[in-house]
Structures are given as structure tokens and as C-alpha cells.
Amino acid sequence: MSDNGYFHGEHGLADKWYPYQKSIKVPLIVHDPRLSENRRNIINDEFILNIDIAPSILASTGLTVPQRMQGVDFSDLYLEEKPVDWRKDFFYEHPYVTNEERIPSSEALVTHSEKYILWPHYDFEEFFDLVKDPFEVSNAINDRSSVRNVESMKKRFLELKENAK
Known part of the structure; x- marks a missing residue:
């Protein structure tokens, strides 16, 4: 088990701390004696x-x-053999600014198909369609086709952020 992934040049980044899939999507292996x-x-x-x-x-x-x-x-x-109703999204945050030029604070809402990212220190937003753009290369925050999804994601983002306090 690990709590983070690690960048080795992806997105031009190194280390951890970033809200991209490479850093936040980590495998988990479970051994449970109760498992048939x-x-x-x-x-x-x-x-x-x-x-x-x-x-x-x-x-x-x-x-x-x-x-x-x-x-x-x-x-x-x-x-369980049958599907379980489970979370459809989650709020991610890295609130600590360790170095404004290197690792700024970040927050995100992640779903299975989309991601909204806010970089509060820079007031900069990103939006990714994780199905079409799984490597998070093309920021679609200003794409006309994304407007509805972005607004919906921002609303949910604020709900989860408030609940995280």
C-alpha cells in the first residue's frame, strides 16, 4: 500500500504532491482471510x-x-458478489505550499471520467476528460463543449470541499 504515486518527468514534473492521475491513482492489494x-x-x-x-x-x-x-x-x-453502491467522486487537496515555484497548493474533484483542478495560489483551473485524455494533457477548462460539465464539477467540488472542513 502507498499513499501516492511518483512523477518521473510526466507533465515535466518530478516527485509527488500533484493532483494528476500519475500521483493520486495508486494500486491497492488486499489479502483478507475472509475472501472466498x-x-x-x-x-x-x-x-x-x-x-x-x-x-x-x-x-x-x-x-x-x-x-x-x-x-x-x-x-x-x-x-460481496453483487455490485456495491460506492462513491462516484472524491475531493483531493494538497493545501501546503512547500515552495510557490515548485509545489503549489492544489485541490481537485475527481470522478471516473472527469477531473476539475484548482490551483488556489495562482487562481488557475484545469478540467480534463479522463476518457478522451487519460494522460491529462489538454486542459479543456475553456472548451465550449465542456462548459456544462465544468459548472457541474465546480458545484460538486465546493460541496465536497465544504464537507472536508
Whole structure:
């Protein structure tokens, strides 16, 4: 398990800290003794966040997950035979400016098909269609065809950002 990916020149960047897929989409491998033989080696593309790890471990041991704890037990995603209703998006933030010229703060709303990014320090926005542009090369924030999607993403972004406080 890891909490971040790492850039090796993609987007002209190095290190971590950025809201692009290369840095935030990280594989997770789970070994759970409760898993039946026919459910092993399944691949799931649902969004599991680092805040989901602790509740999942607690639940797997039979302990109660405290109400104040963020995150959700994700074990149903691999234990259940039927599809589970799961999160469709998530709010990403890297609020710390470590160096304004190197690693500025960033925030994003990520869905399976789109991403809205805000660089608050620069008041700069990006929008990517992750289906058409999986490498996040073409910023479509000003594309006429993206206006509705961008507005919808911004609204949801603000909702999730408020909930993250």
C-alpha cells in the first residue's frame, strides 16, 4: 500500500504532491482471510481513499468503527458478489505550499471520467476528460463543449470541499 504515486518527468514534473492521475491513482492489494476462493484475484476500479484503510481494518477484526472516524469500510467491494453502491467522486487537496515555484497548493474533484483542478495560489483551473485524455494533457477548462460539465464539477467540488472542513 502507498499513499501516492511518483512523477518521473510526466507533465515535466518530478516527485509527488500533484493532483494528476500519475500521483493520486495508486494500486491497492488486499489479502483478507475472509475472501472466498472464487473472489480472489478480482480487480476493482472503485475509489478507495487512504481514509478508508483504518475503518476497513477495524471492521475486519470485528471492532466498531468510531463515528468520528473519516472513511468507509471498503471490504464489501471485494467480499460481496453483487455490485456495491460506492462513491462516484472524491475531493483531493494538497493545501501546503512547500515552495510557490515548485509545489503549489492544489485541490481537485475527481470522478471516473472527469477531473476539475484548482490551483488556489495562482487562481488557475484545469478540467480534463479522463476518457478522451487519460494522460491529462489538454486542459479543456475553456472548451465550449465542456462548459456544462465544468459548472457541474465546480458545484460538486465546493460541496465536497465544504464537507472536508
